[in-house]
Amino acid sequence: xAKNYKGKINSNFKVVSLPTYQAEKWLLEKHYAxxxxxxxxxxxxxxxxxxxxxxxxxxxxNMNYNNGKCLFNNLxxxxxxxxxxxxxxxxxxxxxxxxxxxxxxxxxxxxxxISYADPNFNHYGYIYQATNWLYLGTSSPKHRYxxxxxxxxxxxxxxxxxxxxxxxxxxKSTLRYLYxxxxxxxxxxxxxxxxxxxxxYPKGNPKHYECKDxxxxxxKTLFD
Numbered sequence: 001x002a003k004n005y006k007g008k009i010n011s012n013f014k015v016v017s018l019p020t021y022q023a024e025k026w027l028l029e030k031h032y033a034x035x036x037x038x039x040x041x042x043x044x045x046x047x048x049x050x051x052x053x054x055x056x057x058x059x060x061x062n063m064n065y066n067n068g069k070c071l072f073n074n075l076x077x078x079x080x081x082x083x084x085x086x087x088x089x090x091x092x093x094x095x096x097x098x099x100x101x102x103x104x105x106x107x108x109x110x111x112x113x114i115s116y117a118d119p120n121f122n123h124y125g126y127i128y129q130a131t132n133w134l135y136l137g138t139s140s141p142k143h144r145y146x147x148x149x150x151x152x153x154x155x156x157x158x159x160x161x162x163x164x165x166x167x168x169x170x171x172k173s174t175l176r177y178l179y180x181x182x183x184x185x186x187x188x189x190x191x192x193x194x195x196x197x198x199x200x201y202p203k204g205n206p207k208h209y210e211c212k213d214x215x216x217x218x219x220k221t222l223f224d
Contacts, residue, residue: 009092010047015102018044018054025214026054026086037083043103045087045095051216052095053087055103060114068112071178075193078108082115082179085127088213097130104131110182112190116174124204128177134198138173145169175202 020039027036038058044051060081064070068077087096104113116139117125125135146167180187 005091005095009095009098012047013052013095013098014046015043015099015106016046017106018042018051020056022051022216023054023056023084025216027084029212029214039083040080041107043099043106045099045102051214052091053099054084055082055099056084057081057103057107057113058083065114071112071114071195072190072193073195075190077110077112077190079112079114080107082113090213096127100127100131104179104181107181110180110186110190113179113181115177115179117177118174119172119204120174122205124202125175125177128179129201131179133177133179135201136176136178136194136196137199139176141173142171143168144171 020042022044023039023042024036037056038061039056040059041057043055045053045055057080060066060079062070065079065081068075068079071077071079082100085096085100087099107113115125115128115133117123117128125133129135145165146169148164148166180190182190
Protein backbone atom coordinates (compact mmCIF):
# COMPACT_ATOMS: atom_id res chain seq x y z
CA UNK A 1 0.00 0.00 0.00
CA ALA A 2 1.28 3.48 -0.87
CA LYS A 3 2.38 5.77 1.96
CA ASN A 4 -0.25 8.33 2.96
CA TYR A 5 1.23 11.84 3.08
CA LYS A 6 -0.38 14.75 4.90
CA GLY A 7 0.24 18.47 5.20
CA LYS A 8 3.24 20.18 3.61
CA ILE A 9 5.62 18.77 1.02
CA ASN A 10 8.00 16.27 2.60
CA SER A 11 11.55 17.63 2.96
CA ASN A 12 12.79 14.33 1.49
CA PHE A 13 11.05 15.00 -1.84
CA LYS A 14 13.53 15.47 -4.68
CA VAL A 15 13.13 15.81 -8.44
CA VAL A 16 15.64 13.77 -10.44
CA SER A 17 16.36 12.78 -14.04
CA LEU A 18 15.37 9.21 -14.91
CA PRO A 19 16.15 6.89 -17.85
CA THR A 20 13.20 6.73 -20.23
CA TYR A 21 12.44 3.05 -19.57
CA GLN A 22 11.35 4.02 -16.03
CA ALA A 23 8.23 5.62 -17.53
CA GLU A 24 6.70 2.39 -18.90
CA LYS A 25 4.69 1.22 -15.89
CA TRP A 26 3.47 4.75 -15.13
CA LEU A 27 2.25 5.23 -18.71
CA LEU A 28 0.68 1.80 -19.27
CA GLU A 29 -0.67 1.02 -15.81
CA LYS A 30 -1.50 4.37 -14.19
CA HIS A 31 -1.94 7.22 -16.70
CA TYR A 32 -5.49 7.38 -18.11
CA ALA A 33 -4.26 7.28 -21.75
CA UNK A 34 -2.70 3.82 -21.20
CA UNK A 35 -0.15 4.23 -24.01
CA UNK A 36 3.51 5.14 -24.49
CA UNK A 37 4.66 8.50 -25.80
CA UNK A 38 7.97 9.76 -27.29
CA UNK A 39 10.21 10.94 -24.44
CA UNK A 40 13.29 13.17 -24.67
CA UNK A 41 13.48 14.12 -20.97
CA UNK A 42 12.05 12.15 -18.05
CA UNK A 43 11.94 13.32 -14.44
CA UNK A 44 10.74 11.64 -11.29
CA UNK A 45 9.70 12.98 -7.91
CA UNK A 46 11.17 10.78 -5.19
CA UNK A 47 10.95 10.25 -1.46
CA UNK A 48 14.27 8.65 -0.50
CA UNK A 49 14.32 5.37 -2.48
CA UNK A 50 10.74 5.50 -3.82
CA UNK A 51 9.52 7.16 -7.04
CA UNK A 52 6.19 8.94 -6.43
CA UNK A 53 5.49 10.09 -9.98
CA UNK A 54 6.92 11.01 -13.36
CA UNK A 55 6.83 13.96 -15.75
CA UNK A 56 7.97 13.54 -19.35
CA UNK A 57 8.80 15.88 -22.23
CA UNK A 58 9.24 15.01 -25.89
CA UNK A 59 9.03 16.32 -29.44
CA UNK A 60 5.50 17.51 -30.27
CA UNK A 61 3.66 15.03 -32.54
CA ASN A 62 2.53 17.95 -34.72
CA MET A 63 5.54 18.59 -36.97
CA ASN A 64 4.47 22.22 -37.36
CA TYR A 65 5.60 22.80 -33.78
CA ASN A 66 9.22 21.89 -34.59
CA ASN A 67 11.31 24.92 -33.63
CA GLY A 68 8.13 26.77 -32.73
CA LYS A 69 6.74 27.26 -36.25
CA CYS A 70 3.15 27.29 -34.98
CA LEU A 71 4.00 29.50 -32.02
CA PHE A 72 6.31 32.27 -33.18
CA ASN A 73 6.60 34.71 -36.08
CA ASN A 74 10.05 34.65 -37.71
CA LEU A 75 11.72 33.09 -34.68
CA UNK A 76 13.16 29.60 -34.29
CA UNK A 77 12.88 28.22 -30.74
CA UNK A 78 13.51 24.68 -29.50
CA UNK A 79 10.05 23.36 -28.67
CA UNK A 80 9.09 20.42 -26.45
CA UNK A 81 5.76 19.05 -25.27
CA UNK A 82 5.02 18.16 -21.67
CA UNK A 83 3.26 14.95 -22.69
CA UNK A 84 2.76 13.02 -19.45
CA UNK A 85 2.37 13.99 -15.80
CA UNK A 86 1.27 11.31 -13.35
CA UNK A 87 1.81 10.84 -9.61
CA UNK A 88 0.60 8.55 -6.85
CA UNK A 89 -2.39 9.59 -4.76
CA UNK A 90 -2.42 10.97 -1.21
CA UNK A 91 0.46 13.37 -1.79
CA UNK A 92 0.49 16.83 -0.17
CA UNK A 93 -1.65 19.48 -1.86
CA UNK A 94 1.13 21.42 -3.63
CA UNK A 95 3.18 18.42 -4.78
CA UNK A 96 2.23 18.71 -8.47
CA UNK A 97 3.10 22.40 -8.75
CA UNK A 98 6.40 21.80 -6.91
CA UNK A 99 7.17 18.86 -9.21
CA UNK A 100 6.38 20.66 -12.47
CA UNK A 101 8.27 23.80 -11.42
CA UNK A 102 11.39 21.79 -10.62
CA UNK A 103 11.18 19.87 -13.92
CA UNK A 104 10.99 23.11 -15.92
CA UNK A 105 14.17 24.36 -14.24
CA UNK A 106 16.01 21.23 -15.42
CA UNK A 107 15.19 21.63 -19.14
CA UNK A 108 17.56 23.25 -21.67
CA UNK A 109 17.43 26.98 -22.34
CA UNK A 110 16.13 28.76 -24.39
CA UNK A 111 13.09 26.59 -24.92
CA UNK A 112 9.32 26.72 -25.42
CA UNK A 113 7.18 24.07 -23.71
CA ILE A 114 3.72 23.30 -25.08
CA SER A 115 1.13 21.19 -23.29
CA TYR A 116 -2.56 20.43 -23.55
CA ALA A 117 -5.45 19.83 -21.18
CA ASP A 118 -8.26 17.68 -22.52
CA PRO A 119 -11.77 18.75 -21.42
CA ASN A 120 -13.11 15.50 -22.92
CA PHE A 121 -11.56 13.92 -19.79
CA ASN A 122 -12.60 16.86 -17.57
CA HIS A 123 -9.06 18.24 -17.51
CA TYR A 124 -8.71 22.03 -17.67
CA GLY A 125 -5.02 22.58 -16.98
CA TYR A 126 -5.17 23.82 -13.41
CA ILE A 127 -1.63 22.60 -12.79
CA TYR A 128 -0.44 24.84 -15.66
CA GLN A 129 -2.42 27.73 -14.27
CA ALA A 130 -0.86 27.19 -10.83
CA THR A 131 2.65 27.28 -12.33
CA ASN A 132 2.07 30.40 -14.45
CA TRP A 133 1.88 29.00 -17.98
CA LEU A 134 0.36 31.10 -20.76
CA TYR A 135 -3.03 29.98 -22.04
CA LEU A 136 -3.19 30.28 -25.84
CA GLY A 137 -6.74 29.12 -26.51
CA THR A 138 -7.94 25.87 -28.03
CA SER A 139 -6.32 23.59 -30.58
CA SER A 140 -7.85 22.61 -33.91
CA PRO A 141 -11.14 20.62 -33.69
CA LYS A 142 -10.64 16.90 -33.23
CA HIS A 143 -12.68 13.73 -33.75
CA ARG A 144 -12.73 10.23 -32.32
CA TYR A 145 -12.99 7.44 -34.89
CA UNK A 146 -14.72 4.20 -33.91
CA UNK A 147 -13.86 0.94 -35.70
CA UNK A 148 -15.62 -2.37 -36.29
CA UNK A 149 -13.51 -4.15 -33.67
CA UNK A 150 -14.62 -1.70 -30.97
CA UNK A 151 -11.34 0.24 -30.84
CA UNK A 152 -11.09 4.02 -31.12
CA UNK A 153 -8.50 6.45 -32.47
CA UNK A 154 -8.25 10.23 -32.03
CA UNK A 155 -5.80 11.15 -34.82
CA UNK A 156 -6.30 11.38 -38.59
CA UNK A 157 -2.77 10.20 -39.29
CA UNK A 158 -2.59 6.41 -39.55
CA UNK A 159 -6.34 5.85 -39.88
CA UNK A 160 -5.89 3.72 -43.01
CA UNK A 161 -4.15 1.05 -40.90
CA UNK A 162 -6.97 0.73 -38.35
CA UNK A 163 -9.78 -0.86 -40.35
CA UNK A 164 -13.30 0.23 -41.29
CA UNK A 165 -14.65 3.34 -39.56
CA UNK A 166 -18.19 2.86 -38.25
CA UNK A 167 -18.61 6.17 -36.40
CA UNK A 168 -16.99 9.61 -36.34
CA UNK A 169 -17.51 11.47 -33.06
CA UNK A 170 -16.79 15.19 -32.67
CA UNK A 171 -14.80 16.02 -29.53
CA LYS A 172 -14.17 19.20 -27.57
CA SER A 173 -10.98 20.99 -28.62
CA THR A 174 -8.03 20.61 -26.27
CA LEU A 175 -6.78 23.60 -24.25
CA ARG A 176 -3.32 24.81 -25.23
CA TYR A 177 -0.74 26.06 -22.69
CA LEU A 178 2.76 27.46 -23.22
CA TYR A 179 5.73 27.98 -20.91
CA UNK A 180 8.84 29.93 -21.93
CA UNK A 181 12.26 29.03 -20.56
CA UNK A 182 15.26 31.33 -20.91
CA UNK A 183 16.88 34.52 -19.71
CA UNK A 184 14.78 37.63 -19.20
CA UNK A 185 15.78 38.97 -22.62
CA UNK A 186 15.18 35.59 -24.34
CA UNK A 187 11.67 35.31 -22.89
CA UNK A 188 10.93 38.93 -23.83
CA UNK A 189 11.98 38.20 -27.42
CA UNK A 190 9.83 35.06 -27.57
CA UNK A 191 6.84 36.99 -26.21
CA UNK A 192 7.25 39.67 -28.87
CA UNK A 193 7.08 37.01 -31.62
CA UNK A 194 4.10 35.04 -30.28
CA UNK A 195 1.48 34.30 -32.94
CA UNK A 196 -1.33 33.88 -30.40
CA UNK A 197 -2.17 36.37 -27.66
CA UNK A 198 -2.42 34.90 -24.14
CA UNK A 199 -6.00 34.53 -22.94
CA UNK A 200 -7.81 34.34 -19.63
CA TYR A 201 -7.52 30.93 -17.98
CA PRO A 202 -10.45 28.57 -18.67
CA LYS A 203 -12.43 27.04 -15.83
CA GLY A 204 -14.37 23.80 -15.48
CA ASN A 205 -15.09 20.92 -13.13
CA PRO A 206 -11.99 18.71 -12.99
CA LYS A 207 -12.31 14.96 -12.59
CA HIS A 208 -10.05 12.69 -10.59
CA TYR A 209 -9.98 9.12 -11.84
CA GLU A 210 -9.30 6.11 -9.66
CA CYS A 211 -6.26 3.95 -10.43
CA LYS A 212 -3.74 1.95 -8.48
CA ASP A 213 -0.65 3.53 -6.98
CA UNK A 214 2.74 2.20 -7.99
CA UNK A 215 5.67 1.31 -5.78
CA UNK A 216 8.83 1.67 -7.85
CA UNK A 217 12.28 2.08 -6.33
CA UNK A 218 14.72 4.80 -7.33
CA UNK A 219 18.08 3.20 -8.13
CA LYS A 220 20.43 6.01 -7.11
CA THR A 221 23.64 4.20 -8.01
CA LEU A 222 22.54 4.09 -11.67
CA PHE A 223 21.25 7.62 -12.13
CA ASP A 224 23.17 9.91 -9.73
